[in-house]
Amino acid sequence: MQLYEQQKLRVHNSLTGKKELFVPLNPGYIGMYVCGPTVYSNVHLGNCRTFMSFDMIFRYFKHLGYKVRYVRNITDAGHLVDDAEDGEDKIAKKARLEQLEPMEVVQRYTVDFHNILEKFNFLPPSIEPTATGHIIEQIEIIKVIIEKGYAYEINGSVYFDVVKFNKTNDYGKLSGRKLEDMIANTRELAAQDEKRSPQDFALWKKAEPAHIMRWPSPWGDGFPGWHLECTAMSTKYLGETFDIHGGGMDLKFPHHECEIAQAEASNGKSPVQYWLHTNMLTLNGKKMAKSTGNSILPGEIFSGDNEILSKAFSPSMVRFFMMQAHYTSILDISNDALLASEKGFNKLMEAINTVDSLAEGKQTQFDVHAWKQSCYDAMNDDFNTPILIAKLFDAVKHINLIKEGKESITADDKTVLKETIQAFVFDVLGLENKTNSAADTEKLSGTVELLIQLRKNARENKDFATSDSIRDQLAALGIQLKDGKEGTTFSL
Known part of the structure; x- marks a missing residue:
């Protein structure tokens, strides 16, 4: 029996x-489509959060x-600036500004996207199709929508007739x-004159002479609408109706x-069971925006090369x-x-590294099997990772008590x-337990020992302000000093 037959998931x-209650169309199989990036710039942290989820x-x-x-x-291709119906393609604009071929822009930022996701320990998707690789499929869908009366061609462009569809x-x-409210709140814009209604959206846009990215079609040279590509690719690889479609909340309207x-309009079926x-993601309580300087890229977090954070943070810690x-x-x-989260992350990894060395006893005070199910209960409640992490720290507490000899655990329960903790931490949450190399550890130990000596000298000279400052700053970095009869030791 598979685990999914035992666990009831709600989304x-x-x-x-x-x-x-989540019930896939075909038992044991799931089709999931997620809107990927428009590759005209470095992938930003908000997008990373969506893809990470x-x-x-x-x-x-x-x-x-x-x-x-x-x-x-x-x-x-096809994603216009400001998500508008008219104007310049985001990739074409970047290519013009940097005097590059559009596909050079695409290649550069697709590579960046993959590099960042690899650092975050993402699993690759089953299929990663491109809009330009599915122009034919998009044209065929447009033909069907026109044939069914829900689209019209004008001046080489094709628009979806929202009023008729509704x-x-x-x-x-x-x-x-509500469409009535949308119509009432819409101002007439000159650029929308050729559309029957301002709510109509482009399925195919005529390429003006200066437009770089263009393909032949029954309506003349042009390029597909941004929304159409996802319909073409999702239905091609997952069928006319599939289980899950995901994306950021900003894509609900108009894209999704x-x-x-x-x-x-094209096949008469609702395409998705669960949206x-x-x-x-906000930064320091405000919306991220390059224009205001309230912005940070993933790579800048990993390197520490920014003016917003006090230090570098590892990709796995940011994921946590x-x-x-x-x-x-x-x-x-x-x-x-991030500093507070780093302490928790280090505590979790330290506990995981300790499990193998726990002494085994004849009984277990900690109900391991009930705890295991509580981890599943958290994930089965719409993938509730904060509750899951709280449950993992329940286990950390017991691991530390067992290590200190205040509790015991049987060999079977220890297994x-x-x-369980490794499955949820590494397989489900996708965290990594990367330890420092021996050389790095030696350098770190030497540095901390030097600071301990400086702190000792300060205390002997009754310079308690310096002594306390060294201790507090090391603690902020996750390094705890412990004073004992035989001197001061530290733990990471």
């Missing part, structure tokens, strides 16, 4: 606004024994918007709303920090929050404890 479905979900499904086809696309369908059901409309959306918040809640990143 928050954005389409219904409710937490629902779905990497964790992917990992948990695999842990439960499901066979998962996880599709995460690369947007390398007469027999519910446009806005994912985002909770338009995906639903395109799929329903999952991640929330945003992000897992301490539920994927649907806003998470604020700050220097103090269950070790296997």
